[in-house]
Amino acid sequence: MNILIAYDVNTETVEGQKRLRRVAKACTEYCQRVQKSLFECYINAEQFEKLEHLLINIIDNKKDSLRIYLLYGARERFVRVYGIDRYIDFEKPLIL
């Protein structure tokens, strides 16, 4: 599964800053950071369920926003990238 995780965490409080770090840390286990608050993940259904559950339990529903997008088809079908691109496509042959 190709998944996109986007979040806006309210960092006006120390707790909010902690939530932001925990959300980012949770995402880095399975996903690649492609923008400040945006991660792309190539994961299986079990990993996705685990990550989703983890993130839901970190955010504050009244202060934060978490949007998870399910992306379908091959990469070139679902994303167009302009400017700086931090994504490494591990499916492509590695040219040494």
Add this chain to the structure above:
Amino acid sequence: MNILIAYDVNTETVEGQKRLRRVAKACTEYCQRVQKSLFECYINAEQFEKLEHLLINIIDNKKDSLRIYLLYGARERFVRVYGIDRYIDFEKPLIL
């Protein structure tokens, strides 16, 4: 078409702050802001091409990141939302 526009604009300079405002303004013409730097758009192919062209010409390729995602299927198939949700689904019946 359902489109998601995500951007990270480098605002260290006055020009960068101007680019950020112009990107956001361009998106608001067709799309709904769902997070700080994230817009969801329900648009036709012609509008999409116009908006994409506009955005490509605003950003600085060396400093900014623009990622455009094409979302397929019905909303419940491509997005899961937790916490604050700013999106208004105009396709749903309006309950007065």
